Amino acid sequence: xxAQNDCMSFFPTNKGAILISKSYDAKDNLLSTMTYRILKSxxxxxxxxxxxxxxVMTDAKDNVIDLGNLEARCDGESFFLSMVNRNMTPxxxxxxxxxxELVGDFLDYPNINPDSPxxxxxxxxxxxxxxxxxxxxxxxxxxxxxxxxYEKDEKITTPAGTFDASKITFTFDxxxxxxxxxxxxxxxxxxxxxxxxxxxxxxxxxxxxxxVLTILQNK
Numbered sequence: 001x002x003a004q005n006d007c008m009s010f011f012p013t014n015k016g017a018i019l020i021s022k023s024y025d026a027k028d029n030l031l032s033t034m035t036y037r038i039l040k041s042x043x044x045x046x047x048x049x050x051x052x053x054x055x056v057m058t059d060a061k062d063n064v065i066d067l068g069n070l071e072a073r074c075d076g077e078s079f080f081l082s083m084v085n086r087n088m089t090p091x092x093x094x095x096x097x098x099x100x101e102l103v104g105d106f107l108d109y110p111n112i113n114p115d116s117p118x119x120x121x122x123x124x125x126x127x128x129x130x131x132x133x134x135x136x137x138x139x140x141x142x143x144x145x146x147x148x149x150y151e152k153d154e155k156i157t158t159p160a161g162t163f164d165a166s167k168i169t170f171t172f173d174x175x176x177x178x179x180x181x182x183x184x185x186x187x188x189x190x191x192x193x194x195x196x197x198x199x200x201x202x203x204x205x206x207x208x209x210x211x212v213l214t215i216l217q218n219k
Contacts, residue, residue: 011053011072012192012218013041019160019194020215026207030060034211039069101134124148124168140176147171156188156196160216163190165197183208192218 011019019036040052051072057065126146132139148170156165165188174181184205187198196213 011036011051011194012038012216013051014038014218015041018215018217019213021195021211022214023209023211025209031209032060032065033058033062036070099134101132103130103132122150124150126170142175143172144175145170145172151186154188156190158196158212159214160193160196163188163193163196163213165190 011017015038017038021034023031023033025031035056035058037054038051039054053070053072054068055070056067059065126144126148128145129143130139131141131143148168151167151169153164153166156163167186167188169184169186171182171184174183182203184201184203185199188196190196193213193216195211197211199210200208202208
C-alpha cells in the first residue's frame with residue numbers, strides 16, 4: 001500500500017517498537033494474532049531508505065501461521081508497504097501459510113492529518129491480489145478490490161488507545177474454486193499506528209470478522 005502526497009508512516013519509526021493486532025469473528029471468538037516489531041529504522045524517512053519490520057502471525061491456539069519480514073520505503077513523497085490486510089475473510093485466512101504468498105497491485109491511501117481533515121469523501125483506486133504458492137506459483141484465489149473511498153475522519157477507541165483515524169470503505173470479490181463471493185470492508189488508519197480497526201461484512205451487511213489494534217509499544 002502507499003500513502004498519497006506525504007511520506008507518512010503506517011508504523012512507528014523507533015527500533016524495537018511493537019504493534020499487536022487481533023482478529024475476531026462476529027461472536028468475538030479469537031481467530032488470529034499479528035505481531036509486528038520494528039527491526040531497523042532511521043527515525044526520519046529519506047527517499048529510498050527502508051524501514052524493516054518483522055512479523056509473526058499466529059492462530060487462536062498460538063500456532064504460527066506465517067512469519068517473516070516486511071519492507072517500507074519512501075519514493076519521492078509516497079510511502080510504500082509490502083503487505084495488505086491479510087485477515088479480510090476466512091477464505092483468505094485458510095489459504096495463507098508458510099508456503100503461500102499474496103501478490104498484486106498497490107492500494108493508495110490518503111495522507112492522514114487530524115488537524116486538517118478532508119472536505120467530504122472521495123473515490124480511491126482499487127486493486128487486484130492473488131494468493132498463490134511460493135514454490136510452484138500456482139493460483140489458489142483472486143481478490144479484486146473496488147468501490148474504495150475515503151469516508152471521514154473519526155476517533156476510534158481500541159485496547160491500544162484512542163486514535164484520530166481515517167475511515168476507508170470498499171467492496172471486494174473473492175474468486176475461489178470457480179465461484180465469486182462479494183464482501184464489503186472498512187478500515188480505519190491512524191498516523192504511526194496503521195490499521196487500528198478493520199471490518200469485513202457479507203453481501204447482506206452482516207459482520208463476518210474484525211481486527212483491532214490491541215498493543216502499541218513505541219519504544
